[in-house]
Each structure stands twice: as structure tokens, then as C-alpha cells.
Amino acid sequence: MFNLILEGIIRKLDTRGNISTNLTQLSAYTDDLVIIARTRNALDEMFLTLEKEARDAGLVVNQSKTKYMKTAREKGKLTQQYIIGQNQFESVNKFTYSGSQINMQNKISQEIRKRIQAGNRCYYAHKNLLSSKLLNYNSKFQIYKKIIGPTVIYGSETWVLTTSDENQLKIFERKILRKIYGPTQNPDGT
Secondary structure, three states, rough: OHHHHHHHHHHHHOOOOOOOOOOOEEEEEEEEEEEEEOHHHHHOOOOHHHHHHHHHHHHOOOOOOOEEEOOOOOOOOOEEEEEEEEEEEEEEOOOEEEOEEEEOOOOOOHHHHHHHHHHHHHHHHHHHOOOOOOOOOHHHHHHHHHHHHHHHHHHHHHHOOOOHHHHHHHHHHHHHHHHHHHHOOOOOOO
């Protein structure tokens, strides 16, 4: 019921386009909302509109669960609190949204390490299948492609990779493929 009411509230807001064409963008998944804004004034305006629509529908914003984060390429001073209207929100330097970690510098190296760890756990959970003599290489590769790989690249649509990040992902993939197919040999037999 809550999600149906929240869906109605979101539809009343102007969420067309994306952050490159608008000052604000609203991202919603189940009961989690993220307001992305290019300016403080745009953030304040979007939040106050959202709060008013929610109040009209009988919902209130939970101040203890609502956080504020400013992203920037350079390291800046973390504001302790952010005040919008009568609301006071804690400032954070990172948070998890829909299973992905977002941080102030908008760097994803830590998120990639976390995803690779999840991929390793997934591999070890399926290690018996991947080392079984009863399955052929194609079946083992399908386990990697359908189960282990997606665990690692979950949320990757939004990643902007550095060379180091890309290398970490390639190292993980080669490691798993070596465990499936065994070591490769050069044409000269070495």
C-alpha cells in the first residue's frame, strides 16, 4: 500500500529527463528515494515539494533515516548537518543505495572491491559444481556467465572505470576462467 501511495506522489513531481537536462533528478526503488541536484536551491525546492505531496497523502519523512551527501571531485569539508525547512539531516560521506555504495568523491574503487568479494563468495559457493568432472566446460562457463559474473557487475551501468578498476575486474575474470578451464598453454608448449 505504501509503495502505491509513494508512486502516486512521485508521478506528481516533474521527473522527466535526466540530471544532464534538469537541475534535479529523483531516483526511486521500493521505499528508497534519492534526490540528485546540481544546486542547493534545486535540492531544497525538490525536497520541499516532495515533502508537501507526501504530507498531503498522510506520509512523513523519517529524519533519522534521511541523509545528505555532497559529491565533488576534490575532498571537501564534511558539513555536519543540512537543514531544509523544519528538517535537519545528517551529512554522510558515503551511503548504500539499492546494494551499491556511493561516496563523496564519486569513486567506485571501493564498490568494485566489494563486488569482487561478492563474486569470490559466489564462486566458492559453487566451487563443487565448477570442479565437478560430471559437467563439461560449457556448463561451467554458463554457471560463471549467469551466476558469478552478474554478482560482480551488479550496478556496473553507472560505473566510470579507471584503468586500475578495469584491471581488477579483468584479474578476477581470468582467475575464475582459469579455475574452470585450467591453465592455458602457449603454442610452443610452455
